[in-house]
Amino acid sequence: MNIQPLADRVLIKAAAAEEKTVGGIIIPDSAKEKPLRGEVLAVGNGTKDEVMVLKAGDQVLYGKYAGTELELDGEKYLIMRQSDVLAVIK
Numbered sequence: 001m002n003i004q005p006l007a008d009r010v011l012i013k014a015a016a017a018e019e020k021t022v023g024g025i026i027i028p029d030s031a032k033e034k035p036l037r038g039e040v041l042a043v044g045n046g047t048k049d050e051v052m053v054l055k056a057g058d059q060v061l062y063g064k065y066a067g068t069e070l071e072l073d074g075e076k077y078l079i080m081r082q083s084d085v086l087a088v089i090k
Contacts, residue, residue, distance in 0.1 A: 003072065005044040005079060010054050012038040012067065012078045037061050037089065038078065046082075054082055059089040 005011050015037045039059055046052040054060065067080030 003042060003077070003079075005042055007044045007047050008050045008052065008082045009044045009079055010040050010082055010085065011042040012060065012062065012080065013041050014038040014076065014078055036064060041077070043082075050082065052082060054085060054088070060085045061087045061089065 003011055037059065040054050040056055042056055043052050043054050062078070062080065062085050066084040067078035070077050070079060
């Protein structure tokens with residue numbers, strides 16, 4: 001991975017969206033709901049006002065519209081502020 005978040009940002013790999021069918025109809029990708037959980041891949045160093053509590057490998061929940069989507073080598077990631085993460089899954 002060649003991405004290192006800065007300051008209080010974290011890089012997250014979103015969990016795959018679940019495949020759903022409704023009465024034999026396959027829901028297209030554009031209509032699938034965004035997953036709201038993922039794995040932290042990298043974290044920044046924090047700021048003088050905010051200590052980083054997340055670490056690589058944490059499974060987290062985040063808001064529906066949180067973060068900025070980016071694509072690298074065909075993989076999709078989210079980068080967001082630590083404060084946009086709602087919870088750590090233990």
